[in-house]
Each structure stands twice: as structure tokens, then as C-alpha cells.
Amino acid sequence: xxxxxxxxxxxxxxxxxxxxxxxxxxxxxxxxxxxxxxxxxxxxxxxxxxxxxxxxxxxxxxxxxxxxxxxxxxxxxxxxxxxxxxxxxxxxxxxxxxx
Amino acid sequence: xxxxxxxxxxxxxxxxxxxxxxxxxxxxxxxxxxxxxxxxxxxxxxxxxxxxxxxxxxxxxxxxxxxxxxxxxxxxxxxxxxxxxxxxxxxxxxxxxxx
DNA sequence: TTTACAAATGCAAATATATAAATATATTAT
DNA sequence: ATAATATATTTATATATTTGCATTTGTAAA
Numbered sequence: 001x002x003x004x005x006x007x008x009x010x011x012x013x014x015x016x017x018x019x020x021x022x023x024x025x026x027x028x029x030x031x032x033x034x035x036x037x038x039x040x041x042x043x044x045x046x047x048x049x050x051x052x053x054x055x056x057x058x059x060x061x062x063x064x065x066x067x068x069x070x071x072x073x074x075x076x077x078x079x080x081x082x083x084x085x086x087x088x089x090x091x092x093x094x095x096x097x098x099x
Numbered sequence: 100x101x102x103x104x105x106x107x108x109x110x111x112x113x114x115x116x117x118x119x120x121x122x123x124x125x126x127x128x129x130x131x132x133x134x135x136x137x138x139x140x141x142x143x144x145x146x147x148x149x150x151x152x153x154x155x156x157x158x159x160x161x162x163x164x165x166x167x168x169x170x171x172x173x174x175x176x177x178x179x180x181x182x183x184x185x186x187x188x189x190x191x192x193x194x195x196x197x198x
Numbered sequence: 199t200t201t202a203c204a205a206a207t208g209c210a211a212a213t214a215t216a217t218a219a220a221t222a223t224a225t226t227a228t
Numbered sequence: 229a230t231a232a233t234a235t236a237t238t239t240a241t242a243t244a245t246t247t248g249c250a251t252t253t254g255t256a257a258a
Contacts (some may be wrong), residue, residue, distance in 0.1 A: 006130060006193065013196040014189070018126075022117035023246085024110040026133060031105060038208055051139050051248055056206055058117040058246095065197070075204045075255050083195045090113070096165070096182045097112040122216085140235060150218055155218095155236055174225050174234045 018089075020065035025050060026058050027090055030078075031066070034087045038078040112165075117188075119164035125157050126189055128178075132167070133186045137177040169197060 006014070007062060021027060025048055032047065039047075045055035059079050062068040069082045081087065105113070120126060126149055131138060131146060138146075144154035158178050161167040168181045180186065 005179055005225075006127065008123065010193060010196060011126050013190040014126055015121050015123045017192050018117055018188070019245095022114050022121045024107065024114045027110050027113055027117070027161050028105065042203095052205075052208080053249075054247060056161060056204095061245095065122035072205090072254085075202095077205060085191060086195060088191055089117070092184060092187055092191075093113040094109060096185060097109055118215095141233090151235075152219080152237085153217060155234095156218095159236075160215095170222090171235090174232095176235065 016065050017067060019066050020061050021086075021089060023058070025054075026062055027093075029058060029062065030067070030081070030087065030090050033081045036080065036084065040076040040078055042076070044079070054072040084095065103104050103155040115164045116166060120185075120188060121164050122157070124153075125161055126192075128161065129180070129186065129189050132178065132180045134175065135179065135183065139175040140174070141175070141179055143178070 014030070019029065028048060029044055032044065041052065041056055041059060045052045045057070048055065058067065063070055063079070066082060067086060068079050069075050070079045072078075107172050120129065127147060130141055131143065135136065140151065140155055142152045142159060142172060143158070147154065158169070162169055162178070166185060167178050169178045171177075
């Protein structure tokens with residue numbers, strides 16, 4: 001099956017990526033990581049005032065779906081945007097929710 | 100509570116909008132509606148080869164969350180993008196899923 | 199190796215979502 | 229009013245997601 005120029009596989013992978021982003025806390029996380037910023041789980045967990053395990057879970061989803069990457073440095077794991085232009089999605093949706 | 104420049108309400112409304120889009124069939128629907136195109140429920144239901152009621156349900160979600168608008172013309176209801184730039188989201192994610 | 203801190207995982211309960219079949223409503227033509 | 233067509237809603241079932249607690253794993257320092 002082929003819908004327009006997108007295969008069903010592409011549709012599903014795009015949906016998975018969007019699903020990963022489509023959560024208030026995860027959108028907040030993305031907004032923190034603009035401009036190549038890198039943050040640890042603890043930093044994010046404190047900024048959002050949610051449980052450490054919940055934070056880790058959200059970050060895991062974002063990483064698993066290809067939105068974020070991570071690298072460990074000592075005890076800390078830094079998370080950062082995999083594609084800089086994913087910030088556009090957040091910006092775009094924010095714009096649309098205002099107007 | 101305030102996360103960066105986004106209020107919790109904005110985060111939620113943005114998440115709802117993205118959640119509405121984050122589904123393979125609904126992404127396909129958006130791709131059909133680029134450039135201000137307007138399509139009826141039946142047209143979409145036939146293009147996607149899914150049930151009429153399922154199609155209507157998906158369109159209802161997209162409309163409810165502010166992604167689409169609709170207007171009835173006789174027996175038909177035409178659906179179309181509420182914000183032209185929402186196509187960018189689909190394009191952006193498609194790009195990221197490829198690379 | 200013990201201790202302390204950071205991050206990830208397993209689990210369970212609550213909640214949300216997807217799907218399709220059946221039904222209901224709306225509109226137009228006869 | 230009746231029939232035909234287009235949409236929308238209801239209902240039921242299956243499946244997925246969210247969350248926090250408790251636990252485990254990873255890493256570095258004492």
C-alpha cells in the first residue's frame with residue numbers, strides 16, 4: 001500500500017516519532033533541549049518536578065523513537081536532540097495553539 | 100507552573116494537537132489535505148480503504164483538536180487543514196524518519 | 199569492597215485510545 | 229412521507245499509555 005508519496009512503513013515511523021513527542025512533559029523536555037543543549041536526567045527531573053523514574057521513562061521513549069540521543073559521562077547521562085530541526089515541530093504546534 | 104515560555108495549558112494543547120496527528124491514518128489524511136485541498140469523508144474513507152465510521156472518527160479527532168476544520172455542503176462534509184503550516188509537521192517528521 | 203549517587207527497569211493500577219459493527223441523524227430527491 | 233446517500237454516534241472489546249513505587253544496575257569515590 002502506498003499513500004501519496006509515503007509508504008505505510010514511513011507513515012508508521014512518522015506516527016511513532018510524533019507519538020513520542022505528543023505529551024506535555026515531553027514537549028517541555030524538547031523545549032529545554034533547543035539549540036543543541038544537553039541535560040542530564042536529574043536536571044530535567046528537577047526542572048519538571050516529576051519523579052526521576054518517570055523522567056527516565058519519558059527520555060527512554062524519546063530516545064527509542066529517534067527523537068533524542070544520549071551519551072553517558074561518568075555518573076550522568078546527557079540527553080540531546082538528535083535532529084536540530086525537531087524543535088520546529090514544537091514551535092510550529094505552539095504557534096498553532098495560540099492562533 | 101511555567102516551563103520556559105510555555106504554560107502548562109499551552110503544553111497540553113500542543114500535546115493534544117500532536118497526539119491527534121500522531122497516527123498513521125491521520126498523517127495520511129493530512130498529506131491528502133496539503134495546499135488547502137478539501138475532501139469529503141467518503142473520499143478519504145475510499146482513499147484509505149478503512150471503514151466509514153473509523154474515518155469519521157479520525158476526522159472528528161483531528162477537528163476536535165484544532166487540526167482540521169469542516170464545512171457541510173449538502174450531503175457531504177468537506178474537511179480541510181485549519182492551519183496551512185501544519186503540513187510542515189508532517190514534512191519535518193518524514194524528513195527525520197528517513198535520515 | 200563498601201558507600202553514595204545517577205539512571206534504568208519491573209510492576210501494577212488507572213486511564214486513554216483504536217477499531218468495527220450497529221445504529222442514528224442529516225440532507226436531498228422522488 | 230419515503231427512499232437513498234452521507235456522516236456521526238454509540239457500544240463493546242482489545243490494546244496501549246501513564247505514573248509512581250520499589251528495585252536494580254552503572255559509575256565513581258572513600
